[in-house]
Amino acid sequence: METVRLTTAQALIKFLNQQYVHIDGDEFPFVEGIFNIFGHGNVLGFGQALEQDPGHLKIIQGKNEQGMAHAAIAYSKQMLRKKIYAVTTSSGPGSANLVTAAGTALANNIPVLLLPADTYATRQPDPVLQQVEQEHSIAITTNDALKPLSRYWDRITRPEQLMSSLIRAFEVMTDPAKAGPATVCISQDVEGEAFDYDVKFFEKRVHYIDRKLPTERELNGATELIKASKKPLIVVGGGVKYSEARESLIEFSERYNIPLVETQAGKSAVESSFINNLGGLGITGTQAANKAALQADLIIGVGTRFTDFATASKTLFNFETTKFLNINVSRMQAYKLDAFPVVADARTTFEALIPMLEGYTSEFGDLITELKEEWLIERDRLSKVTFNRENFDPEIKNHFSQEKLNEYADALNTELAQTTALLAINDTIEPDSIIICAAGSLPGDLQRLWHSEVPNTYHLEYGYSCMGYEVSGTLGLKLADPTKEVYTIVGDGSFLMLHSEFITAIQYNKKINVLLFDNSGYGCINNLQMDSGNGSFNCEFRTDDNQIMNIDYAKVAEGYGAKAYRANTVEELKTALEDAKNQDRSTLIEMKVLPKTMTDGYDGSWWNLGFPEVSNQEGVQKTFELKQQKLKNAKQY
Numbered sequence: 001m002e003t004v005r006l007t008t009a010q011a012l013i014k015f016l017n018q019q020y021v022h023i024d025g026d027e028f029p030f031v032e033g034i035f036n037i038f039g040h041g042n043v044l045g046f047g048q049a050l051e052q053d054p055g056h057l058k059i060i061q062g063k064n065e066q067g068m069a070h071a072a073i074a075y076s077k078q079m080l081r082k083k084i085y086a087v088t089t090s091s092g093p094g095s096a097n098l099v100t101a102a103g104t105a106l107a108n109n110i111p112v113l114l115l116p117a118d119t120y121a122t123r124q125p126d127p128v129l130q131q132v133e134q135e136h137s138i139a140i141t142t143n144d145a146l147k148p149l150s151r152y153w154d155r156i157t158r159p160e161q162l163m164s165s166l167i168r169a170f171e172v173m174t175d176p177a178k179a180g181p182a183t184v185c186i187s188q189d190v191e192g193e194a195f196d197y198d199v200k201f202f203e204k205r206v207h208y209i210d211r212k213l214p215t216e217r218e219l220n221g222a223t224e225l226i227k228a229s230k231k232p233l234i235v236v237g238g239g240v241k242y243s244e245a246r247e248s249l250i251e252f253s254e255r256y257n258i259p260l261v262e263t264q265a266g267k268s269a270v271e272s273s274f275i276n277n278l279g280g281l282g283i284t285g286t287q288a289a290n291k292a293a294l295q296a297d298l299i300i301g302v303g304t305r306f307t308d309f310a311t312a313s314k315t316l317f318n319f320e321t322t323k324f325l326n327i328n329v330s331r332m333q334a335y336k337l338d339a340f341p342v343v344a345d346a347r348t349t350f351e352a353l354i355p356m357l358e359g360y361t362s363e364f365g366d367l368i369t370e371l372k373e374e375w376l377i378e379r380d381r382l383s384k385v386t387f388n389r390e391n392f393d394p395e396i397k398n399h400f401s402q403e404k405l406n407e408y409a410d411a412l413n414t415e416l417a418q419t420t421a422l423l424a425i426n427d428t429i430e431p432d433s434i435i436i437c438a439a440g441s442l443p444g445d446l447q448r449l450w451h452s453e454v455p456n457t458y459h460l461e462y463g464y465s466c467m468g469y470e471v472s473g474t475l476g477l478k479l480a481d482p483t484k485e486v487y488t489i490v491g492d493g494s495f496l497m498l499h500s501e502f503i504t505a506i507q508y509n510k511k512i513n514v515l516l517f518d519n520s521g522y523g524c525i526n527n528l529q530m531d532s533g534n535g536s537f538n539c540e541f542r543t544d545d546n547q548i549m550n551i552d553y554a555k556v557a558e559g560y561g562a563k564a565y566r567a568n569t570v571e572e573l574k575t576a577l578e579d580a581k582n583q584d585r586s587t588l589i590e591m592k593v594l595p596k597t598m599t600d601g602y603d604g605s606w607w608n609l610g611f612p613e614v615s616n617q618e619g620v621q622k623t624f625e626l627k628q629q630k631l632k633n634a635k636q637y
Ligand SMILES: Cc1ncc(C[n+]2csc(CCOP(=O)(O)OP(=O)(O)O)c2C)c(N)n1
Pocket: 439, 440, 441, 442, 464, 465, 466, 467, 468, 490, 491, 492, 493, 494, 495, 497, 519, 521, 522, 523, 524, 525
């Protein structure tokens, strides 16, 4: 056997350089690069290996482990899971910082290779700096916290274990049904240990991402269900994007007059202006989509996980009469809601179904166009919301008095409404720009209001809705598509939680644009608590003496080296956006927006929460009673 003597870390880097994917006839390297923050746990093993020979891997120094992993996740998601970045961290706190990001990748089914260092395999020394020392087992390290959040997890304590481990990790990451985070923890001493590796291990390895075909039985069953239905409705999930099923889905929908509604992950698979696209579904959905869902007698879920918040899947539909047909590469997802499962690729399934439905047409008739037109009037209204100091009626009603809203207008020196600002942005930036968001009130506004006219330009992380993904993720977008303008849509709360990769973007001259909506508080959670009958408790950003905080985020951005703007009117905003577009460096536009000016829910948008069963507040009591009512018709599982 021909062998080559390498350290474990050198072998790992050599292997990463030889992984390719093959999709629809195209073949290209799977691993684009590696993010790193070096500590004592990885600087000598990984650091040395990367310095000696990185191959084609791009090396990017991160600023926070969670942030750089978020950037890697966004890269992979934007690349439709065809390419990844790896992420290496030191042991202990460095790897602990990966936990939130691993959860984000897992919830969204995004492949990313996490490579945290681990404690010494030799236990010399023990305990090492940053080792937690769990009393009941010396074998437990911080990295065990990543186990429940990884789709594949392994600990390498001997150099030769690397081979079988990496083959498994890549098999998982390149499987459309299982794609998610693969975590390979390497003991920090083992990173530097040498072994005579079989040279065959380093030969070019091609991972074929084939399209899983539906069976005849599945196609016949699906055809029967659709033909028997009067008003079928397609729920477009993220799987539609990953399967690149846009054209076949449009043909299917047009030919049989079947409306589409979108999840956050599925939005921008098909352009918003497509005649049968009724927009977002669920709690954060449009009036049009939710009205159509209330009437539907067959829900065709395509590549969707049916998370309750994004689709209102447990309460919106009529479970007595509505049937479900799920098309999904994941058997687990296809089984949901007692659906007829088609465990197959979305594009191939539509291509096969189109000729089988010849002669069919839904009974939606002109209703699709009518619902869409009605919604566009509502959207237009939301683009023109203007504040006044006497009798302003915000979208989120009966929470803050006029006096309190005026207090905000004075403290933040603004009269700008969130929906007005958001739609001004939608009107001004180039249609092929990519926007990203993850948490707060903005995802709801975006799912309802944002019009995406170019495929794959709407990037929402709403599987985990992880605050802090927004700015970090924008760096991932820019790495995925360097020619496009990329925009973070982010609330002040999320910005404060994590924006360290803004600096990485500036450092590597990857231009990103941060659009910061500052309403001085955790706005959507404040809405939730007040909607549920509580007071405004600890969600506003106020000082000890009850003053609204007015933070100069533009100054913070300037301090990092970004070009910053303050825009508190639509005119200032449009001017700033135009100027930002022409900049070579990263930008931040700070907008002070009034609380309670985000969108509210429409028909059917209720979700089950932990409403208190007893309380001394009448409003809280009422929401609990409403819950009891709602649960009567909700799907129990
Ligand atoms: C890491 C993380 N922690 C907590 C939450 C819960 N959470 C969701 S939205 C939110 C507040 C968001 O505030 P902000 O970004 O200012 O947006 P706004 O709702 O004010 O528009 C919180 C605390 C979360 N989604 N992610």
